[in-house]
Amino acid sequence: MTMHLQPDGFRDAMSRFATGVTVISTLDEDGAPRGITVNSFGSLSLDPPLVQWNIIKTSYSYPVFHRANRFAVNILAADQETVSRNFCKAIDRFATVGIETGMEGLPLISGCAAWIECCVTDEFPGGDHAIFIGQVERCRVFDRLPLIVWRRIYFDMDKVHRGDACSKASASSDG
Ligand SMILES: Cc1cc2nc3c(=O)[nH]c(=O)nc-3n(C[C@H](O)[C@H](O)[C@H](O)COP(=O)(O)O)c2cc1C
Numbered sequence: 001m002t003m004h005l006q007p008d009g010f011r012d013a014m015s016r017f018a019t020g021v022t023v024i025s026t027l028d029e030d031g032a033p034r035g036i037t038v039n040s041f042g043s044l045s046l047d048p049p050l051v052q053w054n055i056i057k058t059s060y061s062y063p064v065f066h067r068a069n070r071f072a073v074n075i076l077a078a079d080q081e082t083v084s085r086n087f088c089k090a091i092d093r094f095a096t097v098g099i100e101t102g103m104e105g106l107p108l109i110s111g112c113a114a115w116i117e118c119c120v121t122d123e124f125p126g127g128d129h130a131i132f133i134g135q136v137e138r139c140r141v142f143d144r145l146p147l148i149v150w151r152r153i154y155f156d157m158d159k160v161h162r163g164d165a166c167s168k169a170s171a172s173s174d175g
Pocket residue numbers: 021035036037038039040041054055056058059060061062084087088089090149169171172173174175
């Protein structure tokens with residue numbers, strides 16, 4: 001079906017691109033852990049190893065990432081739907097997860113499928129979002145299946161393997 005461009009139509013079309021789910025984490029100026037659920041994450045370059053993601057500039061977290069020199073990509077595992085939901089809420093997000101410490105004190109979320117630790121190389125404007133580029137300094141992977149989101153529905157890949165149901169994401173995905 002052809003859709004003429006309307007904001008809801010664009011969001012609906014983008015939501016049909018299935019992605020993994022990450023929490024991008026960093027430390028703020030006071031050394032407190034900060035993080036946001038993101039599915040706009042992707043790989044950018046192999047040599048040098050670069051990744052990219054973007055954030056809406058009106059978010060409370062944007063100024064924190066704008067000032068940060070580093071960030072970590074926490075690739076959520078199949079059973080971490082609650083983590084994805086919590087890292088959109090106005091709560092003490094890191095009180096809801098186990099934390100491990102990465103390079104330069106970066107907060108890493110326990111139980112993820114992978115951690116990718118980066119130093120920020122660039123920030124570019126992109127409409128109402130800002131695009132961050134990071135050079136990968138360290139990766140760690142774990143033997144866990146990923147959490148997937150498609151049309152704002154979460155798919156626990158462990159359950160998909162067993163043919164169980166999926167559940168609707170409450171927060172909108174704007175990445
Ligand atoms: C699955 C999913 C993916 C998301 N991806 C992005 C994204 O790529 N960029 C973004 O700015 N917000 C994204 N969001 C929304 C943010 O997580 C949400 O607006 C943010 O946590 C608000 O935090 P704040 O307290 O910094 O304003 C996503 C939300 C969900 C549920």
